[in-house]
Amino acid sequence: MDRHPTTLILGTGNPLMGDDAVGVIAVQRLREHPALPPGVDVVDGGTDGLGLIPLMEPYGRVILVDAVPMGLSPGAIRRFTWDDARLVGHGRSLSLHQTDLTDALILAETLGCLPPEVVFYGVQPHTMEWDQSLSPAVERALSPLIEALIAEVRSES
Amino acid sequence: MPENIKVNVHHVTRVEGHGNIVVDVRDGTLEKCELQIVETPRFFEAMLRGRPYQQASHITSRICGICAVGHATASLRATERALQVQLSEQTKLLRRLAFHGEILDSHILHVYMLVAPDFLGVGSVIPLATSHPDIVKRALRMKKFSGDLCQTIVGRHTHPIAMTVGGFTHFATVQELVELRERAEALIADVDATVELFGTLPWPAFERETEFIALVQPDDYGLIDGKIGSSDGYELELDDYRQVTNERLAPHSTAKHAAFNRDSYMVGALARYNLKHQHLSPRAKAAAAHLGLSAPCYRPYLNSAAQVVEIVHCIDDVIQVLDTLIERGIEREDPAPVTLSPHARGVGACDVPRGILFHEYQIGEDGLIEEANCVIPTGQNLANIDRDMRALVPSILTEPEEQITLKLEMLVRAYDPCISCSTHFLNVEFTGK
Numbered sequence: 083m084d085r086h087p088t089t090l091i092l093g094t095g096n097p098l099m100g101d102d103a104v105g106v107i108a109v110q111r112l113r114e115h116p117a118l119p120p121g122v123d124v125v126d127g128g129t130d131g132l133g134l135i136p137l138m139e140p141y142g143r144v145i146l147v148d149a150v151p152m153g154l155s156p157g158a159i160r161r162f163t164w165d166d167a168r169l170v171g172h173g174r175s176l177s178l179h180q181t182d183l184t185d186a187l188i189l190a191e192t193l194g195c196l197p198p199e200v201v202f203y204g205v206q207p208h209t210m211e212w213d214q215s216l217s218p219a220v221e222r223a224l225s226p227l228i229e230a231l232i233a234e235v236r237s238e239s
Numbered sequence: 240m241p242e243n244i245k246v247n248v249h250h251v252t253r254v255e256g257h258g259n260i261v262v263d264v265r266d267g268t269l270e271k272c273e274l275q276i277v278e279t280p281r282f283f284e285a286m287l288r289g290r291p292y293q294q295a296s297h298i299t300s301r302i303c304g305i306c307a308v309g310h311a312t313a314s315l316r317a318t319e320r321a322l323q324v325q326l327s328e329q330t331k332l333l334r335r336l337a338f339h340g341e342i343l344d345s346h347i348l349h350v351y352m353l354v355a356p357d358f359l360g361v362g363s364v365i366p367l368a369t370s371h372p373d374i375v376k377r378a379l380r381m382k383k384f385s386g387d388l389c390q391t392i393v394g395r396h397t398h399p400i401a402m403t404v405g406g407f408t409h410f411a412t413v414q415e416l417v418e419l420r421e422r423a424e425a426l427i428a429d430v431d432a433t434v435e436l437f438g439t440l441p442w443p444a445f446e447r448e449t450e451f452i453a454l455v456q457p458d459d460y461g462l463i464d465g466k467i468g469s470s471d472g473y474e475l476e477l478d479d480y481r482q483v484t485n486e487r488l489a490p491h492s493t494a495k496h497a498a499f500n501r502d503s504y505m506v507g508a509l510a511r512y513n514l515k516h517q518h519l520s521p522r523a524k525a526a527a528a529h530l531g532l533s534a535p536c537y538r539p540y541l542n543s544a545a546q547v548v549e550i551v552h553c554i555d556d557v558i559q560v561l562d563t564l565i566e567r568g569i570e571r572e573d574p575a576p577v578t579l580s581p582h583a584r585g586v587g588a589c590d591v592p593r594g595i596l597f598h599e600y601q602i603g604e605d606g607l608i609e610e611a612n613c614v615i616p617t618g619q620n621l622a623n624i625d626r627d628m629r630a631l632v633p634s635i636l637t638e639p640e641e642q643i644t645l646k647l648e649m650l651v652r653a654y655d656p657c658i659s660c661s662t663h664f665l666n667v668e669f670t671g672k
Contacts, residue, residue, distance in 0.1 A: 129304075130397075132352075136383040185365065192368040193376055 089235055090141040090197075092134070094127040094148045094183055101156075101207030101220045105147040108227055115232060122235050131183065135190045143199040145234060147227070148183070149220075150204030157206060157219035159227050161234075164191075164200035203231060242267050244636060244643070251648050258656070260647050261491075262632055272629045274621060274651060276492035287611040292318050292577075292602050293404060299598065299613065300398045303657060305348070307398045308341040308389060309591030310598070310613075312463055317598040318404050320477075321585025322577035329570060330406045331463075332560050333392055337399060338462055338589065339553040339560075340388035344396065345592035346508070346546040346553075347385065349655045350437065351378035354543045357649050358440040374436065377429050381550075384426050388557065391415050405574030413569055420561040423554060430554050434526040437547045443646065446537040447630045449623055450501050451510035452483060454590045460511070460518035460552060462590040468514050470535065471500055477586045480597045484614045489621070496622040497614070503622035506594025507654065508545035509536060523552035539627050540653045546592075579604050593617055593655050617656045624654055 093109030095102040106126050113124045123141070127134055138144045152160060164187065190196040205227060208217035216224075246262035263271035283302055287295055296314040300307040312334060319326065351374065352364045359374075361367045368375045386396045391411045393399035401409035454461065455468030467475040467483055475483060486495040498504065512519075513534045516527065527533075530544040579602070586599045594616030601610040627650055635643050 128397075132348075132379065132382065133386055135379055188365055189368050189375070192365060193372050193379075195376075 088121045088123060088141060089143045089145065090138060091122060091124045091145045091147065091231060091235065092127045092138065093125070094129070094134075094146065096129050098212060098214060100209045100211050100213040100215070101205070101217055102149045102210045103214075103216060104149045104205045104207070104220050104224070104227070107216065108147050108224060108231070111224065111228055112231060115228065117232050117236070119236055127183075131186050132189065134183065134186045135193075135195065138190065138197055138200075139195045141197045143201070144197045145201045145203065145231065146183075147203045147231065148205075149207040149210065150202070151210075152204060152206050154206040155219070156208035156217060157223035159223055159230060160202075160204045160206075161230070162202050162204065164196070164202070167202060201234070203227060203234075244640065246640065246644055246647065248644060248648060251651055258651070260628070260644075260651060262628070262643070262647065264632070264636065267636075269629065269632055272625070272632050273491050274624050274628065276494040276621065284611040284613060287600070287608045290608050291606050292322065292600070292608055293606075295600060295608060295611070296402065296404070297398070297400075302613065302615070304397050305345050305657060306341065306591045306593070306596075307396070308337050308393060308402075309589055309596055311393075311399050311402055312338055313587045313589045313591075313596045313598040313613075314600075315402060315404055316464065316587025316589065317585045317600045318587070318602065319575075319577075319585065320587060321583040321600055321602050322404070322579065323583075324405045324575050324577055326575055327406065327572060329564070329567070329572065330575070332564055333407060333411075334402065334463060336557060336560050336564075337389050337392040337402065339557050340385045340392065340396065342462070342553050342592050343385035343550060343557075344382055344389070345655075346550050347378055347381045349592070350433075350543050350546050350550075351375070353652055353655075354649075355436075355440075357645070357652070377432060381426060381429050381433070384422055387422075388419055391419060403574055404577060406572060407574070410569050410571050413565055416561050416565050416569070420558060420565065423558050423561065426554060430551055433547060433550060434529055437544060438529045438531075442531070442538065442544060443540045443649070444538065445540060445627075445631050445634070445646075445650070447539070447627055448537045449626070450499060450504040451513045451535075452499065452504050452506050452595060452619070453511040453514045454588060454595055455514055456518075458518065460515050460520075460556075462511075464588065467588070467595070469499060469504070470510075470513055473500070477588045477597075480586055480588065480599070480614065484597065484619060486614060486618070492621060494615075494618045494621055497619040498622055503626050504619065505539070505623045505654075506590075506616045506619050507542055508549050508592075509539065509542040510594060511590055512536065512545040512548060519548065520552050520555035522555055523548050526551045539623075539650060542653045542655065546655070579606055582609065591616060593657055594619060615657070617654070620654050620656065624651060624656070 093105035095105040097103040109124050244264040248260040259275040296311040299314045300311040302310050389396035394401040451470040454465040456465040483499045484497045489496045516534045527548045581604045584601045597614040599612040603609050
C-alpha cells in the first residue's frame with residue numbers, strides 16, 4: 083500500500099475501565115482542538131487489536147495515546163518510541179495492558195508494515211477498574227497531554 | 240499402551256474465552272474426558288428485563304465482540320416477530336450484507352489466525368508472520384474488507400449502531416456500494432488462494448456420526464430466519480426452538496449443555512454444509528470438493544474447512560446482493576412500524592459463524608421487555624465436543640502426551656468455540672499419570 087505523508091493520532095483503551103479511557107478521551111478532545119494542523123488524522127481505536135494494523139499501515143507517523151502502567155505517579159505522562167518499548171522487553175515490561183495492541187504492533191513489525199515512526203504517549207493510570215470517569219490525577223493530565231500532542235504534530239507538520 | 244494418562248490443559252489457547260480440557264485415564268480405562276467451562280455467567284437475559292425493546296439489540300450485541308452483528312440481528316428478529324414488524328426488501332438485503340461481513344471476518348480470523356498455526360507447525364500467528372508473511376498479509380487484507388463492509392452498512396463492525404427495530408438509521412450510498420463491489424471482486428484472488436492453502440492441510444481423519452442442526456430455507460443458503468433443520472430428518476418452527484435446545488446444567492461447565500433427540504448435536508459451518516450444501520454458490524461447491532468435503536461429513540476437524548467454503552459463498556453472495564442493491568438504488572426509508580400488545584412473544588434466529596443462535600423476548604404493551612432468553616451456538620456444541628473427545632481419546636492413547644494434547648486442543652478449536660458468549664472456556668487437563 084502507498085504511504086501517504088500524514089500523521090495518525092490513535093487513542094486506544096476502554097472507556098468503561100476508569101483511567102483506561104484516557105487515550106480515547108484525549109482523541110475526542112483533540113478532534114475539536116483549534117490548533118490541530120491539517121494532514122493529521124485523529125482516530126479512536128477503542129479496544130481493537132489486529133484491525134489496527136491496516137488502519138496504521140498507510141501513515142508515515144503514528145502517535146499512540148494510551149494508559150500505560152509504568153510504575154510512575156498517577157497522571158504522569160511519558161513520551162517513548164516503539165524502539166524504546168521493545169528495548170524494555172518486547173513491550174511486556176511496559177505492560178501496555180492491551181495485549182492486543184502490543185500483539186498488533188509486533189505483528190505489523192514482523193510483516194514489515196509498521197509505519198516508519200511510531201511514538202507513544204503513555205499516561206500512568208491510577209485505577210483501571212469498572213468506572214466511567216477518570217481519576218482526578220489522570221483528569222488533570224489531559225490538558226498537558228493534549229498540549230504535548232499538539233506540539234508533537236506541529237513540530238514536523 | 241500407558242496405563243495412566245493425565246491431560247490437563249488449563250486454559251486452552253487460541254479460542255475465545257477460558258476453558259480447560261481434562262482427560263483422566265486410569266489402568267487403561269477412560270475415567271474422565273471433558274471440556275470444562277470456567278467463565279462466570281453474564282446474566283444478559285436478566286439485564287434486559289424492564290428495559291425498552293429498542294435497547295435490546297444494542298445491549299445483546301455486547302454479548303460478543305466477534306458476533307455483534309449476529310446477536311443484534313437475532314435480537315432484532317425476536318423483537319420484530321413479537322411486535323409484528325414487516326421488513327422491507329431493502330432492509331433484508333442490507334442486513335444480509337452486514338451479516339456476511341461478520342461471517343467473513345470471524346471465519347477469516349479463525350481459519351488463518353487460530354487454526355492454520357497448528358497445521359503449519361507454529362505456535363501462534365506471530366511466528367506465522369515470520370514463516371509465512373504472505374499468508375498473514377492476505378488474512379489481514381480479507382479481514383479489512385469484511386470490517387469495512389460492516390462499517391459501511393451498519394456504522395461499525397463491533398456493536399453495530401445503524402441497525403434498528405424495523406430497519407436502519409443510516410444508509411450507505413450507492414457510490415459506497417459500488418466501491419465495495421469493486422473491492423469484493425478484487426478479493427476473489429485472495430479467496431481462491433485461501434481455498435488452495437487449506438486444501439493442502441492434513442485434516443485429521445477422526446469421525447463420529449452425530450446430529451447436525453442448522454437454519455434451513457427452501458431455496459437458499461440463508462443465514463437469517465427460516466426453520467430449524469436436523470440431519471435426523473426433523474424440521475421445526477423457530478417458535479419451537481426449546482424442543483431442540485433442551486438446555487440443561489452440566490457440573491463441569493458454567494455454560495449450559497443442549498441436546499435434541501440424541502445426547503448431543505453439532506451446530507456451525509459443518510452442520511450448515513451438511514444440511515444445505517446444495518444451496519452454496521457454484522464456486523463454493525467447487526471449493527468444498529477441493530477441500531475434500533462431501534455430505535454427510537462426520538469429521539469435526541473439517542468444520543474449519545466448511546468455514547473456508549462459507550468464506551467463498553459469502554463473498555459470492557455479497558457481490559450478488561451488492562449488484563441487486565446498486566440496481567435498485569438505496570431508499571432512505573423509515574423503520575417499519577411496530578404493533579404493541581400485551582405479553583407479545585417472539586423468537587429470532589440466525590446462523591452466526593459458530594452456529595444457530597436463538598433470542599426470545601416477551602414484550603409488554605408498554606414496550607418494556609418482560610422476559611428474555613438467549614441460546615448461544617457454543618453452548619449447543621459443548622455436549623458434542625465432550626462426546627467427540629471421549630470417542631477420540633481411546634484411539635490416540637498410544638501417542639505421546641503432547642500429541643494427545645495437541646489433537647484435543649485442535650478438536651476443540653475446530654468448533655471455533657466462543658466461551659465468553661456461552662457462559663455462560665480452554666485448558667487441557669490430563670489427570671492420572
